Amino acid sequence: MSRYNDLELFTCIVRKNSLVGAGRELGITGAAVSKRLMALEERLGVRLVQRTTRTLRITPEGERYLQEGKRLLSELDELEQTLRGVTARPAGLLRVNASLGFGRAFVSALLGEFAANYPELEVQLHLSDRPLNLVEEGYDIGIRVGELQDTRLHARKLRSNRRCICAAPAYLDKFGTPANLNELSAHSVIVLHENEQTFGTWHLQNEGRRETLKVRARMSTNDGETALAWALSGFGLLLRSEWSVQNLLADGSLRPVLPEWYEPADVYAVYPNQDHLSAKTRAFIDFIAAHPVIAG
Template sequence: MDGFSDLNLFALVARHRNLAAAAREIGVTPPAVSKRLAQLERRLGVRLMNRTTRRLSLTPEGELYLANGLRILDELSELEQLVGRGRGEPTGMLRVNASFGFGRAYIAPAISAFVERYPAMQIQLHLTDRPLNLQDEGFDVGIRFGEAPDARVNARLLLANRRMACASPAYLQRNGTPATPHDLARHACIVLRENESAYGTWHFSRGKRTETVKVNGALSTNDGGAALQWALDGRGIVVRSEWELRGPIESGALVPLLGAWTLPNADIHAIYLERHRLSAKLRTFIDFLGDYLRAS
C-alpha cells in the first residue's frame, strides 16, 4: 500500500501547492512531507514538482501522475464503498466550496445534519467570496448560483431560486415605487460588485420583451449581506436571491418590486467534476443536500 499512500500524499500537496499547508492537514512537519516527495520522485525516476520558496508547481510528469492517480484513488474509494455497502452508510472525505452568505446560512447546517446521519463521513467546508475552480483547488463539489459555469463539470439542480428587486417601505414612501425597469434609472440602487458580471447592469424580461437598465446609487459593495442590510435600512433598491429575501418580505421589512418582470435566475446547483460521476459518497451527499434545502 506504499504506492497508494504516496499517491494520496502527492495529491494532497498538489491540491495545496504548499508543503506547510499539506503538512498541517495530516499533522506532520513540512520536512517530513518534503522527504516523502523526494523518495517518491527517486522511486519513479522523474521530477514531479518544481519547488520555490513560495509555491509548488507540477511538472508535465507531475500533471500526468496526478490526473491518472486521482482516477485510481477514486476507483479505490468506489471499490471500498462497494465492498462496505452492507454497512448502509458512506465513508470518506469530501471537500465542499460555497459562498460565505449561503454557506453559513444553509450549507453549514446541512453538513452538520449530514454527519449526524453519516458519522463515518468527513467534510471540509471552504467558504469564499467567489467560486473556486474545483480542478485547481481540489474540491469534490461546489455550490453555485445560476447556470453551471463550466462545460467540464456536471451540475445537479438543488433548488430553484429567483432573483428579485426589493426596497423597504420607508424608501418607497420617500421616493415612490418604480412601475417599469427603466424607472430604476431615477432611483438610488444598491449595486453589488461580484464575479465578472457587468457592474451596475440589471437585466429584466417579460415574455419575449427584455430591458437592460444601467443603475447607480451612492452605495455599492462586494458583499451581498451588506447590500441587503442597506436595503433594510432604507438606503435604496437591491437585487438579491429569493433565499435571502423570503424572511424580510414575509415580515414586511422589504417590498418586492416589478413583479411582472423577471431577472436572470439564481438556481442553486451542486457542481462536480466528471471523474466523480460514480462516487457513492458524493451522490449521497448531493441527494441529502437537495432534500435538506427543499425542506428548509
Template sequence: MSDAVQPADLAFFSTLAASGSLSAAARELGLTPAAVSKRLAQMEQRAGVALVNRTTRRMALTPEGEVYLERARRILDEIEQLGELLSRSNDRPRGLLRVNATLGFGRSAVGPAISRYARRYPEVEVQLQLSVTPPPLTDDSFDVCIRFGEPPDTRVVARRLAPNRRLLCASPAYLAERGMPRKPADLARHNCIGIRQGDEAYGVWRLNQARGAARATEAVRIGGSLTTNDGEIAVKWALDGHGILMRAEWDIHDYLADGRLVLVLPGYETPAADIYAVYPRRLQMSARVRSFVDFIAGEFAQPRVLSAPEAAPGARARARTAGDTPAAARDAATPDRPPKRHRPAR
C-alpha cells in the same frame, strides 16, 4: 519504487499547490511554515529538480512541478476511486468530503444543512470552505460546489437543488420617500445598491415583463452611492433604507414575508439564479458525494416562493401612498419610529 517520489508526498504537494502559499498550506496541514518549507526542500532534493518558485507572498509551480502535480492528482484520484469500489458493497458514506459555497449562502443555508448531514453520516469528514466567488470548474480542490446558475461545462455534473429568483426590493421607508417605480426605466432615477461579484456584469439590470406575448428584455443602467462585494451587507443597506436592491430570493425571503422589504416591479422577471450542486463526473458514483447531494437536495426542496400578493400587504399599501403624501407614508412605513409631530401654522 524510486526514492525520488514517496507516496506521502503526493497528497502533501497537492495540498500545497491548492493552497497557493507556504503559509496557507501550513494552516491547512496543521504544520508550521518552516516545517512545510523543509518538507518541500526534501522533496525537491529527492526529485533532483525545483518544483516551486518561491516568493515572499506567493508561489508558482515550475514546469516540473506542474507535471508532478498533474500525475500526483491522477494517482490520488485512482486511490480514491479504488476505495470507493471497495466500500461500495455496503455503500456506507465515509471519508473526506470537501465542499465549497459562496459566503452569504454558505453561512445561512449550506452550513446549517451540513450540521444536520453530519449527524446522519458521522463517518464522513466534511470540510466546508466559503469564498466570495466560486472556484473554476477545472479546480479539483473540492468534491462538491454549491453555486448559483447552471455551469455551461460538460466536464462536471450539475444537479439542480432548488429554484431561485433574483428579486428587486426596497424598504417601505425608502419607497415612501422616493416613490415606487412603475417601469424599469424608473430605476435610473433611484439609488440602487450595487453588488460586484465574480464575472457578473455590474451596473446593468436586465428585466423581462412576466406576462404577455412580448417578452423583450429591458436593460437598465443603474447607479447609486453604495456598492459592495458582500451580499449580506447589501441586504442590510436595503433594510436601512438606502435604496433598491436586486438579490436572490433565498437571501431576502424572510424580510419580504415580514414586510421589512417590499417587492419592486413584481410584474417583471430578472435572470434566474437557480441553486446547483456541481461535482466532477469521476465522483458521481462516490457514496459520500451522492449521499451529500441527495441530502442537501432534500433540505432545499422546501418551497420558498413568494409572490407579490403574499408579500406583507400592509407594507405594500404604505409604499403605494408615497406619491400622494410622502411624509405621512414614510411615518406609517416605519412603525418602530414615533410619528412626526407637525407644528401648527403660525
C-alpha cells in the same frame, strides 16, 4: 514501493505528527520512515515536511499532496469495495465550494448535519464571492446560485429561485416607487457585485419579455448581508434572492418593487465528473436535494 504506499505513508506521518509514531503504526522503524519520506520528496522534487529535532511542519506542497492523496486513497478504497460487492459508505475528504450568502444561510448547516451521519467523513467548506474552478482547486462539489457559466460541469438543480427588486419603506416613501423599468434610472441602487457578472447590470424578465438594464450604483459590495443592511437602512433599491428577503418582505421591513420583473437565479449542485461520482459526492448531492430546507 508503489505511489499509493507513499501516499499512505505520508498521510500516516501527518496524522501522527511523528516519524517514529508513523513507523510504529506501520510496523517499521522511524529511520525507515525518514528514508522513505526523503525518497518520496526526491522523486517529487519538492519538500513536503519541514523537519527539526522536535517538530514536523507540513509545507504548502505537502498540504496539497496530502489533500489530493486522501482523495485518491478514498476513491481507491471505494472502488475496491464496489468490486467486492460492498455498498460504499461516504468516507474520506469532501471539499465543497459555495457562495457567501447561500453558503452561510444553508450549506454550512446542511454539511454539518451530513457529516454527523458519517463519522469517517472529513469535510471542508470554502465560501467565496465568485465560483472557483472545481477541477483546478480540487473541489468535489460547488453550490451555485444563478446562471451557470462553466458548461463543462455537470449540474443538478436543487431548488427554484429568483432575484426580486425591493427597497425599504423609508426609501420608497421619500423617493417614490418606480412604476416601470424606465423609472429605475432615476433611483439609487445598491449593487451586489459577485460572480463574473457585469457590474451594475440587471438581466430581468417578465413572462416572455427580457430586458437588460444598466443601473446607477450608489453603493456596491460583494457581500449580500452588507447590501441587505444598506437596503434596510434606506439607501436604495436592491436586487436580491427570494430566499434572502422573503421574511423581510412578509413582515414589511422591505417592499417589493415591480414584482412582475425578476432575474432567474435557480440553485444548483455542480460537479466535474458525472460518470464516476464518489459515494461521498453522490450521497451529499442526494442529501441536500432531498432536505426539506432546500426542497421545501
